[in-house]
Amino acid sequence: MSDARTEEIGRNLAAVRERIAAACRAAGRDPAEVTLVAVTKTHPADDVARLASLGVLDVGENRDQEAAPKAAATPAELRWHFIGQLQRNKARSVVSYASVVHSVDSLRLVDALVDAAVKAERETPLGALVQVSLDDDEHRGGAVTGIIEHMAESIAASPVLTLKGVMAVAPLGWEPDAAFARLADVSARLRVAFPGADWISAGMSDDLESAISHGSTHVRVGSALLGNRPPLG
Numbered sequence: 001m002s003d004a005r006t007e008e009i010g011r012n013l014a015a016v017r018e019r020i021a022a023a024c025r026a027a028g029r030d031p032a033e034v035t036l037v038a039v040t041k042t043h044p045a046d047d048v049a050r051l052a053s054l055g056v057l058d059v060g061e062n063r064d065q066e067a068a069p070k071a072a073a074t075p076a077e078l079r080w081h082f083i084g085q086l087q088r089n090k091a092r093s094v095v096s097y098a099s100v101v102h103s104v105d106s107l108r109l110v111d112a113l114v115d116a117a118v119k120a121e122r123e124t125p126l127g128a129l130v131q132v133s134l135d136d137d138e139h140r141g142g143a144v145t146g147i148i149e150h151m152a153e154s155i156a157a158s159p160v161l162t163l164k165g166v167m168a169v170a171p172l173g174w175e176p177d178a179a180f181a182r183l184a185d186v187s188a189r190l191r192v193a194f195p196g197a198d199w200i201s202a203g204m205s206d207d208l209e210s211a212i213s214h215g216s217t218h219v220r221v222g223s224a225l226l227g228n229r230p231p232l233g
């Protein structure tokens, strides 16, 4: 696509890529280690196609109801990252289009994803990240400390899932540096047993620099690319 909106997204994309590059320079990291996942929630499928035309093939969504029709309406070469709280009854739908689920937050969800992935007869395993609750508050999404290892074992034991690593959102009211340093610790501990689980999904529009300084490999960026979303209704 080439229209005014594509140009606008292209300018935003250049700015975000420059922020990622600057954060990598400051941290002594290679920008090739950091994947940009464009979070397209609330924005139309045409914007996903515009991103694809600009070379952004990793896209993230947080609701199946919105993601499923968008995935069906956009180029097949895209990689869909599911990043929101996932109800077990949506697992079947999500495994039909997602490459990876960042927000695996319970053993019961692991089981549901295994079942769904087996039934879907996927050609490739579904990537799975353990979403970590950094403040150990079970009510705000994410697995608490004692559960993370069990979930990792259960994911790694399944031939239809691949354990990719960990994901977190900085808790409200926390300094991003404190949150992402803690996530880096969780990742380092996990990699002792699972060296291949080296993804750290961390950093959004407002805190990607901090996340990159603490080793993020996947930043999930929405508003800085596509503009502000309408407030949740």
Ligand SMILES: *Cc1c(COP(=O)(O)O)cnc(C)c1O
Pocket (backbone or CB within 6 Å): 039, 041, 062, 083, 084, 169, 203, 204, 205, 206, 220, 221, 222, 223, 224
């Ligand atoms: C919406 C969302 C993002 C992107 O947030 P922005 O502040 O718009 O960059 C990242 N991660 C998750 C889990 C989200 O729900």
